[in-house]
Every structure is written in structure tokens, then in C-alpha cells.
Amino acid sequence: MRASDLILLGPHRSQIRSLLTAGAGSERSAYMLFGIADIEADPWTNQPRRRLVSHRFHAIGDDDLISASARHVTWQTDGFMRLLNEAKANGLIPALVHTHPKGHAKFSEQDNRNEAELARTAALKGMPGLISVVIAGNGDIAARIWAQADKAEGLGRILHVGPRLQISGLKGTPADFLDRQVRLFGKEATRQLSGFRCGVAGGGATGSALLPLLLRLGVQEAVQFDKDIIDETNLNRLHGGRRSDVDAKLPKTAIHTRTVEDSGLGMTLVSVDAWAGHPATWDALKACDVIFCCTDDHAGRLFLNRFARFYGIPVIDVGLAMQRRTGAAYDLFARVSTLVPGHPCLLCGGYLDPRRAREESMRRNDPDAYDRLKEEAYVLGEGDPSPAVVTFTTEAATMAVNEWLAGVTGLAGEAGMLPTRIRRFHARDERRPFVEPRPDCPCCNQAATLGRGDVYPFLDMVT
Numbered sequence: 001m002r003a004s005d006l007i008l009l010g011p012h013r014s015q016i017r018s019l020l021t022a023g024a025g026s027e028r029s030a031y032m033l034f035g036i037a038d039i040e041a042d043p044w045t046n047q048p049r050r051r052l053v054s055h056r057f058h059a060i061g062d063d064d065l066i067s068a069s070a071r072h073v074t075w076q077t078d079g080f081m082r083l084l085n086e087a088k089a090n091g092l093i094p095a096l097v098h099t100h101p102k103g104h105a106k107f108s109e110q111d112n113r114n115e116a117e118l119a120r121t122a123a124l125k126g127m128p129g130l131i132s133v134v135i136a137g138n139g140d141i142a143a144r145i146w147a148q149a150d151k152a153e154g155l156g157r158i159l160h161v162g163p164r165l166q167i168s169g170l171k172g173t174p175a176d177f178l179d180r181q182v183r184l185f186g187k188e189a190t191r192q193l194s195g196f197r198c199g200v201a202g203g204g205a206t207g208s209a210l211l212p213l214l215l216r217l218g219v220q221e222a223v224q225f226d227k228d229i230i231d232e233t234n235l236n237r238l239h240g241g242r243r244s245d246v247d248a249k250l251p252k253t254a255i256h257t258r259t260v261e262d263s264g265l266g267m268t269l270v271s272v273d274a275w276a277g278h279p280a281t282w283d284a285l286k287a288c289d290v291i292f293c294c295t296d297d298h299a300g301r302l303f304l305n306r307f308a309r310f311y312g313i314p315v316i317d318v319g320l321a322m323q324r325r326t327g328a329a330y331d332l333f334a335r336v337s338t339l340v341p342g343h344p345c346l347l348c349g350g351y352l353d354p355r356r357a358r359e360e361s362m363r364r365n366d367p368d369a370y371d372r373l374k375e376e377a378y379v380l381g382e383g384d385p386s387p388a389v390v391t392f393t394t395e396a397a398t399m400a401v402n403e404w405l406a407g408v409t410g411l412a413g414e415a416g417m418l419p420t421r422i423r424r425f426h427a428r429d430e431r432r433p434f435v436e437p438r439p440d441c442p443c444c445n446q447a448a449t450l451g452r453g454d455v456y457p458f459l460d461m462v463t
């Protein structure tokens, strides 16, 4: 049996909460469907793990309600059979939701008896489990899964994903070296920050600045994705890079691993020597609680844009553009976008170019075909190496991590993370463009993709 945890997406959490209002003091119930994210080997424990991602909420109509009070709720279960059929047809896991308006987020003896019976029905239908979620009047949520009909296992760890980010069920005390941070954010927020498993896609200029920030903030588990070897021209901006590393042709990941190990701050950093998006990265990406996208390629960005939607794992994307327009005029932009349910995706924002993404993945996967197209002038071309200066790449990394801090701690208000911030270094200002999800966006505006989890082909992408 795989250890399991839950990812609860903001829109579903709101729908669960709405049952409290609808019940006005008496219990209410609903159904849900969860996507499955199976991890063959967790990067930090090497053990298999299963994550359950909230995918859809199914209200139970008033017609189906038989009776309800502050201590019980009973309803017609015809809808339950339809739910099981839908789960089975789509490889999803069914769930029951109910409220304890006057009680705690704890399952009662009554719950045990009722659910055991429904779990038996689900097992007979061939379901790999039945999830149960209970919400208390104070908003606390508890969850468990009946993987066998006679035994439920608690899902103690829940990652709540929206503009605010939170992991419930974390234990442990913040490390001593975090004392001054605890004085600002408090113990609980610091425990939260330490408990996030962080992915860093891209170990170049931005990634090399970002990873040490996570280290100093107390993050204990991180995974980095990169395939590059350091070269002479990286030394103007790659934090931790040494001239001797260039001579030794060290992978960038090895440089960052050395930085983390030398610090002695207790972070376990795992390296995956592949670009985010390569099948070798899928397992580790699914194991993350937040992913910082620090690549400068469109292909990796397009991939993570979609990944965030399917797995409900927040992606914080960093983009930079630097050029000298004329003798005295500069364009210096840093953009940070947070990909969580409710925020428009990078395609809707126009922040990535699907054509360039296709060309980049072709260049990596089929260089011969890419060269042929290039000769025929069908590709946009990469141009000369683009300009890059360490102060801007480093500030962009800081912006990204600060946005995550805003999501976890609420330091910039209850609203949490902004969808997109664009800092213009040349104008010394910051813009927050308002972007609406496009009605026809194939990524962020379809209920079918939200929290869908594992599907074949991966992310339903045909390459």
C-alpha cells in the first residue's frame, strides 16, 4: 500500500465550505472525484507514493436529501452509483464530503459505520479506494481513504492550493538557525516554509540565485532539474560557480549540490539531470509541493504550465527580458507568474510562444529534423546569446520566492499571491497586468483538466 497525501484545490475547497452555509447549522453532504498522481519513487525517500488531487465537486440536490440535523445527514444514494461509474470510466477516485457544523473535523462512530458500507460498495465496483472528507464549522478539514472496505487510513497531510498556500498536518519545530525568521513570520509559518518540498526547474542564473534563498528560508527537501554544463560565459551570473568548475566541465546541478552541502543547513537536494518535461523528470515533479520555473526555454515552460493545471501543484514562473534598444534606451523586464487554480495560465497571458516551444523541443529530441527546418528557414531562430546581468536575474529570483512567501505567510494580505508581476528595471516600476483566462484556452479554462492527475498520454499531450 502506497503512502498517500491529498492536494485540495481552492475552487473545490470553496465548494466544500459552501456546504456549511447551505446547511445553516445542520449537516450537509456532497460527492467529489479525485485524480491520481502515482509516484514510482519519491525523490527524497525512494518509496512509492500516491497523491490524490481534487478534480470535481458534485453537489447532492435537495431532492436527494432525506433528513438532516446538526448531528446527522442521510440522503438517497442513487447518485453514488453514478459517481462510481464515472470514477471507473475515467480512472478517478470517488469521495464523500460532509459537514460537522457544530463539531470537530473528526470522523465519528456513525461516520465509520456509514462509510464502511459505502466503501464496500466501492470496492465491489473495483475502485482502488473511497475518500472521505469532513469539514467542521470552523473551516478545519480532515480526510481519510478507505483503501480496504474495513479499514480507513488518515490522509494527514493536505496541500491547499490557491493564491494562498498551506500544508495541514505538518509536524516538527523550525531549526534553530531560523530564529530571526520566526521573529517575523512566527513558528507556524516557518514550519510551513520548511515543510514545502520544492522543485527548481533550471539551474542557470535565476535557479542558482533562487535555490540558496530556499536553503536560507529553511526548506528541507528540494529537487533540481538541469542538464547543462557550466561554461566561461556563465561566470558573470551563476551563483556558486567557480573558474575551476569551468575547467572541470561540472554540471550546474553539481555546483548547486556543493553549495547546499557546504552550508550544513540540513537540506536534502536531489538532482535530476534532465530538462523539466523529459519523462525522467515526471516522477520527481509530481512529488513537489511547489515548483519554481527558472528555465529560459519555452518548451519547459509550456510543459510546466500544463503540469500545474493537471496536478494542481503550484508553479511559480520567472521570465526575464533584457535588451539595449538604442544607445541610451534599455528594456529590462522581470516577470513572475503564479500558476494556481483561478489564475490565468501563461498562454492566456501571452507569456510563452507555442511555436518556439515546439521548435525547442524538436531541437532537443530530433536535432536532424530541426536542422533541416532551419535550413529551409521555417524556424524562428535563436539569435545570438541574449544579454544577461546578475543583478537582474538575482532580483527576479527574489521576486519569485517573495511571491511564494506571500502565498504561505499572507505577508501581502489575505489575497496571497498575485497572478503576474512585471518589474521594469529601466523604468524603476512594477506592473500587475490584468489578464482574463481565454474562454477557449486549452489549458486553464476547462474543468476537465483541473486536478485530472495521471492520464495517458501524459498531460494528454501528443508530441
Ligand SMILES: [Zn+2]
Pocket: 098, 099, 100, 107, 108, 111, 134
Ligand atoms: Zn460525520
Ligand SMILES: [Zn+2]
Pocket: 344, 345, 346, 347, 348, 349, 437, 438, 441, 442, 443, 444, 445
Ligand atoms: Zn490559459
